[in-house]
Amino acid sequence: MKFNKNLENIKTYEAGKPIELVVREFGIDPKDIVKLASNENPSGCSPKVVEAVGAILSKMALYPDDSMIKLKNALSVKMGVANENIIIGSGSDQVIEFLIHAKATHGSKILMNSITFAMYEIYAKHVGAEVIRTASQEHDMDEFYELYRQEKPEIIFICTPNNPTGDALDAQKIFEFLKKIDSDTLVVIDGAYMEYAIAKDAKKEIVVKELIEQFDNVIYLGTFSKAYGLGGMRVGYGVANAKIIKELYKLRPPFNITTLSLEAASVALEDEDFVKKSVTLNLQQMKRYEEFAKEQKIDIINSYTNFVTLCLNPNQNSSKISNLLLQKGMIVRDLSSYNMNAIRVTVGTEEQNSRFFGLVIQFL
Template sequence: MKFNEVLENVTTYEAGKPIELVVREYGVDPKDVIKLASNENPYGTSPKVTAKIQELAKNMFVYPDDSMYELKEALANKFDVESTNVIIGSGSDQILEFCVHAKCDKNSKILMSKTTFAMYEIYGKQTGSQIIKTQSHTHNLAQFSALYKEHGADVIFLCLPNNPLGECLDKDEVYKFLEEIDKETLVVVDGAYQEYASFKDEKKRIVPKDLITKFPNAIYLGTFSKAYALGGMRVGYGIGNPDIIKTLYKLRAPFNITTLTLAAAIEALKDEEFVNSCIAKNFEEMKRYEEYVDAKGFKYIPSYTNFITILFADKFVSKEVAQRLLEVGVIVRDLTGYGQNAIRITIGTKEQNTKVFKMLDEVLEKLK
């Protein structure tokens, strides 16, 4: 059977390995598995959200409010924008997909960093677009600017902070770059980890209202999957000028998120105290990772997220380290596929991290 030929060049996104796989393949007791590969919030969901879901579970047979009025109003109030500036998606990656399909075809060009969220390239290739990447693994705006001047672009992706590496540009340098960009180019600012970056360093904070007012061709994306601990509920949002949002709605299927997802996101926005507490503990524990890596003589990328990227240089092979950890029940992300001899570890709880350090010590000793 023949399919769309552009799909021949599309790779399948590889998600973090699930706990069930480790239990099934390596015989590890489920309670002993530590999953630190998908950047989930290790402290779980706000108890207020859990209570609301339990209360509303009886309504699962009812379609959700397809206008998503209450959630859009809550986000509009949070970010001081209008509800017409907001679109809701099944995770922010669904809105990434909308952005690409709204702008791109086989004659289009998409500009991104060499190492960044894999779905940018996957969605781009689905449309047959030409993918243009910087030489630098991290976001280098001088290289972005040079490539844009040489090739142009229909869409530019900026991941702030960047997944899977963790670095983050300052807002001022981002804005200076955006001043060079033609208004017909859609700039997607992916703020999936912005809650972490802005907590750690105010210079990294991207304010959606400010962004879309200064740059009407930009759209800001956020998610409830990370700091708000709703990864299993799949809900994200985009904030842009009404013309962009109206166009993206033409790509949205009805009822693209669930009744319970809507309720969870609305409730999560009411418990900022819980979110801020999780973020504060995240950076306290990240210091322990930085000290551990320093003591081992490795390098790490200073992170503005809820994960840390550890670079092994020529001391160890990251794929081997990740596999050995997997076999003892610690799930991390190997970055070999991104051209990096590195692993990415989600920052877990204090207890989890203490166990990870012990397991990592044992693995590294065996691999010497």
């Protein structure tokens, strides 16, 4: 059987191993497994969300409100934009898929950082687009601009804070860059971890209202999977001028977000205290990773997210260490597929982090 030739050069995205798989492979009791691989919120989600979702379980037999008016209204108020400026996706990665299919075709060029979220490239290859990458590990906006001038890409992806490294750009640098980009080039600002970045450094905050008012060719992406603790609900969003959103709606399937997910995201937005507590815990526990890295003489990338990237020494092997940890019930992310001898570790609870330190030190 023949398939689309564009699929030939696409590697399947490998998500962090689920707890259930580790139980099956190694026979470890589920209560003894710690998952620090997928950047989930170790505090879970707001108790108000749990209560709200439980109250509407009887509605599972009905299709969701396809207008998503409750969630759009909540996002509209939070960001000071109109409902017409918002599209909701099954995770922000679904919005990324919409964007590439809306703007790129075979032979189009898409510019992104050398190390960044893998789904940008995977979706680009769906349509046969050419991926252009920077040489720098961190986002160098001067390098981005030079490649933009040389290659004239249809789409530019800027992930800030960046996944899987954790570094982030000052908002001012992004705005200065955008002023030099022509209006027909779509620029995607992926802010999946922005809540954590703002808590650490206010200069990283991108005010979405100002962004889309100044630039008609820019879309901002956010998600409920990280700080809001709703990874299992799969809700993300894009915010842009109404013309961009209108085109994306032509690609959106009906009922792409479940009734329970819409309710969960809407209520999560209301509980700002929960998010504040989550990011505060994250900052406190991240300091422990910084101290650990210093003690072990391991480089750590300054992170503005809810994870840390530990860059191992040449005599240490990230794949080997990740696998040894896995056999002990500790799930982390090996970054060798990004050509990095590094592991990415979600910042967990105090207890989870203590267990990680106790285990990994045996293999360093």
